[in-house]
Amino acid sequence: MADGSKFRKWLxxxxxxxxxxxxxxxxxxxxxxxxxxxxxxxxxxxxxVGTFFYxxxxxxxxxxPLQNMFIPGTLxxxxxxxxxxxxxxxxxxxxxxxxxxxxALFALVLSTPYVLWEAWQFVLPGLHVQERRFVGPFVLISAxxxxxxxxxxxxxxxxxxxxFLVSYGVNAGFIPQLSIAQYVGFALWFLLIFGLIFEVPLxxxxxxxxGWVNAPSLKRYRKWAFLGAFVxxxxxxxxxxxxxxxxxxxxxxxxxxxxIVGARVFGREGGxxxxxxxxxxxxxxxxxxxxxGSSNGQGKARPTQPPAATEDRYVGVPSGGGRR
Numbered sequence: 001m002a003d004g005s006k007f008r009k010w011l012x013x014x015x016x017x018x019x020x021x022x023x024x025x026x027x028x029x030x031x032x033x034x035x036x037x038x039x040x041x042x043x044x045x046x047x048x049v050g051t052f053f054y055x056x057x058x059x060x061x062x063x064x065p066l067q068n069m070f071i072p073g074t075l076x077x078x079x080x081x082x083x084x085x086x087x088x089x090x091x092x093x094x095x096x097x098x099x100x101x102x103x104a105l106f107a108l109v110l111s112t113p114y115v116l117w118e119a120w121q122f123v124l125p126g127l128h129v130q131e132r133r134f135v136g137p138f139v140l141i142s143a144x145x146x147x148x149x150x151x152x153x154x155x156x157x158x159x160x161x162x163x164f165l166v167s168y169g170v171n172a173g174f175i176p177q178l179s180i181a182q183y184v185g186f187a188l189w190f191l192l193i194f195g196l197i198f199e200v201p202l203x204x205x206x207x208x209x210x211g212w213v214n215a216p217s218l219k220r221y222r223k224w225a226f227l228g229a230f231v232x233x234x235x236x237x238x239x240x241x242x243x244x245x246x247x248x249x250x251x252x253x254x255x256x257x258x259x260i261v262g263a264r265v266f267g268r269e270g271g272x273x274x275x276x277x278x279x280x281x282x283x284x285x286x287x288x289x290x291x292x293g294s295s296n297g298q299g300k301a302r303p304t305q306p307p308a309a310t311e312d313r314y315v316g317v318p319s320g321g322g323r324r
């Protein structure tokens with residue numbers, strides 16, 4: 001019994017006590033985290049109910065890049081010369097499950113501002129004044145960058161990739177017929193990855209602000225970043241073809257270069273001393289940064305007339321909440 005009380009005293013003194021601050025014990029932190037997570041889950045669930053009600057229209061919008069190309073000059077979708085591509089489902093619950101998947105993803109995306117707000121309110125008391133000035137705008141900009149990545153992928157990358165892949169199969173003599181599960185998974189994965197790719201410059205800038213990296217060291221690793229972009233793209237692309245790999249890897253490397261600019265502008269000038277991992281010379285990173293701080297079709301698709309209304313009709317831009 002005495003051993004149990006000694007163990008609890010040791011656990012309190014050496015494990016829980018260091019985690020507590022002067023304002024709030026660790027258990028109160030956990031309770032607050034539980035409350036905020038519950039609020040976020042409830043909000044996401046409520047939004048999911050609304051998105052599932054419009055799941056048919058969302059899936060129909062998701063099919064638009066398959067047989068259309070977005071023309072920036074006219075700000076409208078133009079049909080391509082691809083044949084009519086029917087969608088099939090290979091399991092009894094496949095169509096329903098795809099509606100649930102699309103509705104859940106859109107609910108999560110729409111609820112992201114509130115989730116970030118709850119996360120901000122949870123970490124706010126533990127931040128210093130200068131950290132609050134930096135973290136707040138960083139979170140807002142990162143959310144905006146993620147949405148920009150989604151839109152860029154939907155309007156430009158996804159139509160280009162789908163048109164190339166389907167055209168290749170048609171020219172090879174195959175009849176296009178897509179599973180709704182395969183297509184929805186392909187499109188959603190592409191959208192998600194490009195949303196994350198747009199976060200690369202902000203992630204590099206944040207690491208530079210914290211003093212973990214600097215612009216000169218990032219420049220030295222350019223060739224490895226180029227190779228790593230293609231390796232990561234080969235893992236993340238939903239298909240093994242090199243075309244989609246290039247579509248994903250090249251923007252990733254471009255954003256790495258943008259991150260170098262951000263690291264040079266916002267990087268810590270006189271932060272902690274770090275050893276140069278490439279030369280092993282033990283030169284402080286801040287000194288190295290100070291020494292080298294000064295270095296440094298639109299495809300136009302051929303419009304076609306939509307085919308006659310059939311059961312597997314051409315999918316244009318939805319004009320309302322109609323079903324597929």
